[in-house]
Amino acid sequence: MRDTFCASCAKDTGDLQTCSGCKGPMYCSKECQRKHWKTHKHECEVGKKWYDRYRLCRxxxxxxxxxxxxxxxxxxxxxxxxxxxxxxxxxxxxxxxxxxxxxxxxxxxxxxxxxxxxxxxxxxxxxxxxxxxxxxxxxxxxxxxxxxxxxxxxxxxxxxxxxxxxxxxxxxxxxxxxxxxxxxxxxxxxxxxxxx
Structure with missing residues (x-):
């Protein structure tokens, strides 16, 4: 499934954690989550949709x-x-x-x-x-x-x-x-x- 890829580096590590704010994108490390925050911040706070976690492509x-x-x-x-x-x-x-x-x-x-x-x-x-x-x-x-x-x-x-x-x-x-x-x-x- 698509939600096995890190939203920041797109690696498929198999051991990912979801964003604690919106439960949307997943990250392989805290560092990747911090790097992606500037991009994800607006998404996380506004207009959360159930399918947002599936947006990231391989x-x-x-x-x-x-x-x-x-x-x-x-x-x-x-x-x-x-x-x-x-x-x-x-x-x-x-x-x-x-x-x-x-x-x-x-x-x-x-x-x-x-x-x-x-x-x-x-x-x-x-x-x-x-x-x-x-x-x-x-x-x-x-x-x-x-x-x-x-x-x-x-x-x-x-x-x-x-x-x-x-x-x-x-x-x-x-x-x-x-x-x-x-x-x-x-x-x-x-x-x-x-x-x-």
């Missing part, structure tokens, strides 16, 4: 939007309510109503893929990064923004339940371009066959 970026339940599905993906496979929808809806009492915080722990980030249209299980393509407070960390390229049609035009109703940027984020990173991203995508 690449060090943070989701800046809301984490919301998707009470729909995508027929082409074979999903219904909560983006859940059609054969499991009835059971999941029943759990949402009874076991979890319509509490998104509790439901998320069992069904993170039933939620989406409104900043980038990725599902709640996304731990690699926030692909906001220039709409966020920090530079986007996706390959295309690093290469200084807008999203290609085959990715931008994809129909997924997690992107329904969102107006997402195509990029690129001008803050993200880096010639060295661009070449690494191009080679990596080519080797993995990601642009076919």
């Amino acid at each position: 690449d060090g970026s943070k989701h800046h939007g809301k984490l919301e339940l998707m009470p729909w599905g995508e027929p082409s993906e074979g999903t219904g309510w909560g983006c859940i496979p059609l054969e499991d929808v009835t059971e999941a809806k029943n759990l949402w109503e009874t076991k979890y009492g319509r509490d998104p915080k509790r439901f998320f722990k069992s069904y993170p893929l039933s939620f989406r980030w409104t900043c980038c249209g990725t599902d709640g299980g996304m731990v690699w990064g926030c692909d906001h393509h220039g709409t966020g407070p920090q530079p986007c960390t996706c390959d295309f923004c690093k290469m200084g390229q807008a999203l290609p049609d085959h990715i931008f035009d994809m129909t997924t339940a997690s992107r329904r109703g969102l107006t997402l940027s195509r990029g690129p984020d001008p803050r993200s371009y880096d010639p060295l990173q661009a070449e690494i991203s191009r080679m990596g995508r080519g080797l993995m066959g990601m642009d076919k």
